[in-house]
Amino acid sequence: MPQVILGWLLFAALAAAPQRGEEIRLWPNGAPGSEGVTAAEVSKPSTNPKYNGWSSNFTVTHYPSIYVFLPPADKATGAAMIVAPGGGHTQLVIEKExxxxxxxxxANDIAAFVLKYRLAKAPGSTYTLPEHVYADAARAMRLVRSRAAEWKIDPARIGFGGFSAGGEVAGMIETKFDRGKPDADDPIDRYSSRPDFNVLIYPWYRPGANKPDDTPLFPVPTDAPPVFMVCADDDRSHVEPTVKFYLELEAKKIPAEMHIYAYGGHGFALRPTQKPAPVTGWPERLKEWFAERNISKP
Structure with missing residues (x-):
């Protein structure tokens, strides 16, 4: 009988756990700014058998979501990262990034939540940058933190990471966050939107965007989280904003680590570059940074 009970409990636990890549909408009844939208999203299917039935990229998004990826429970460190793919705000390169x-x-025992955010620059889009995109990122932080116990995550080790335009989203959540709204009607809004760490890979950060001078879009606060950044020097349109953002962080004494590689271009993610380049070693540097800051320590 005890074996039967144990087996039933194991089955129940597995049944309750989210499936790899399970999608959870950030607002089940529609996101602010998308109320009443019923249009379908548009995506291209992946040709990789590993992601059979999934999308390789989105070109129209209306229903911001996270896709849940949890490591094996017996190996999980308790750390987690929300991942914002890039695509210039006209698409989401969701397979590669x-x-x-x-x-x-x-594979490094860290939980991951891939963010599908709304595309503010897609043809015909009614969404705005930063308003709707930032709202999606902040809501994702709150939602993951609200379910930390369920997903066996340390609520003090939930970070954010972004690639290219997703790095711009990461810059937004780095510099504009709150500690939660205790009186909010929606219980999820009572949780903090502040990431505990931030990872910006070849980011597009807009210091002075929509402003006549070089004033940052969102000034760096003194309590911003630590940052890890990577870019290639031959990615000219992205390396300068990366360095500027690093200097803004340094000015506010925010712990920051920046790696500028001689070449590698843009959009390398985890894939090999056209010619062998040291930039492909950036994941090892990130692992070292995680360990140094006790992010990946169980």
Whole structure:
């Protein structure tokens, strides 16, 4: 009889756990700014058998979501990272800069949540940058933190990471967050949107965007979380904003580590570059940074 009970409990636990890549909408009844939208999202299917039935990229998004990737329970460190793919806000390169990154994090015993955010620059889009995109990122932080106990995550080790345009999203959540709204009607809004760490890979950060001078879009607060950044020097449109953001962090004494590689171009993610380049070693540097800051320590 005890074996039967144990087997039933194991089955129940497995049944309750989210499936790899399970999608959870950030607002089940519709996101602010998307109320009443019933249009379908548009995506291209992946041709990788590993991601059979999944999308390789989205070109129209209306229903911001996270996709859940949890490491094996017996190996999980308790750390987690929300991953924002890039795509210039016209698309989401969700396979290369989402699924593959989530699998890498899981292989290093870190939970991952791939963020599908709304595309503010897609043709015909009614969404705005930063308003709707930032709202999606902040909501993702709150939602994951609200379910930390369920997913066996340390609520003090939930970070954010972004690639290219997703790095811009990471810059937004780095510099504009709150500690939660205790009186909010929605219980999820009572949780903090502040990431505990931030990872920006070849980010597009807009210091002075929509402003006549070089004033940051969102000034860096003194309690911003620590940051890890990577870019290639031959990625000219991205390396300068990366360095500027690093200097802003340094000015506010925010712990920051920046790696600028001689070449590697843009959009390398975890894939090999056209010619062998040291930039492909950035994941090892990130692992070292995680360990140094006790992020990946169980």
């Amino acid at each position: 989402g699924w593959e990154i989530a699998d890498w994090l899981n």
